[in-house]
Amino acid sequence: EDQVTQSPEALRLQEGESSSLNCSYTVSGLRGLFWYRQDPGKGPEFLFTLYSAGEEKEKERLKATLTKKESFLHITAPKPEDSATYLCAGLIQGAQKLVFGQGTRLTINP
Amino acid sequence: NAGVTQTPKFQVLKTGQSMTLQCAQDMNHEYMSWYRQDPGMGLRLIHYSVGAGITDQGEVPNGYNVSRSTTEDFPLRLLSAAPSQTSVYFCASSYSFRAPFITFFGQGTRLTVV
Numbered sequence: 001e002d003q004v005t006q007s008p009e010a011l012r013l014q015e016g017e018s019s020s021l022n023c024s025y026t027v028s029g030l031r032g033l034f035w036y037r038q039d040p041g042k043g044p045e046f047l048f049t050l051y052s053a054g055e056e057k058e059k060e061r062l063k064a065t066l067t068k069k070e071s072f073l074h075i076t077a078p079k080p081e082d083s084a085t086y087l088c089a090g091l092i093q094g095a096q097k098l099v100f101g102q103g104t105r106l107t108i109n110p
Numbered sequence: 111n112a113g114v115t116q117t118p119k120f121q122v123l124k125t126g127q128s129m130t131l132q133c134a135q136d137m138n139h140e141y142m143s144w145y146r147q148d149p150g151m152g153l154r155l156i157h158y159s160v161g162a163g164i165t166d167q168g169e170v171p172n173g174y175n176v177s178r179s180t181t182e183d184f185p186l187r188l189l190s191a192a193p194s195q196t197s198v199y200f201c202a203s204s205y206s207f208r209a210p211f212i213t214f215f216g217q218g219t220r221l222t223v224v
Contacts, residue, residue: 043215
């Protein structure tokens, strides 16, 4: 069964304290790995797409990386406005759908 | 540019009632989908459509119907609401299922079934 798992479930950091969120996947064939940000009461907002192992994408304080088994979302010197739930999703080979992980709820304390 | 618009934002139903959640997009996207989001479960796909007149089931389709008569609209119908359908529902769209497959989500409909 195709599965995407995120860890940790929740992460609390101090402002400026860098860390990483993990997204591991066990799928029959991955066409793409997606990261989204979701604020409370809002729909997910697209951040990155990664297509092949070794690929990296950056946006402000966020950097997403991809290996053959997992993806990381690195957050460098975070600010309180980076607090949100971060979702990853896999686009499965041969299927026209995304499989989502459970999300990581990130809180950045000032 | 409205993007993906869902209505209503909040709804309370009694068990057994039926209703339709509306979803419209103004980006001429081929692909549209419905997800439900429950605590600890992530987003789960209910139904999806790759174009007008074409729909298919996702991971959790039971109790829901969809149709796609136009490119813009993709309504989700609850046939006979059950407490297990209490959830937050998101409609999403993307240009197609080819790269880069950037998906846009609506703001969600919070549904409570009592």
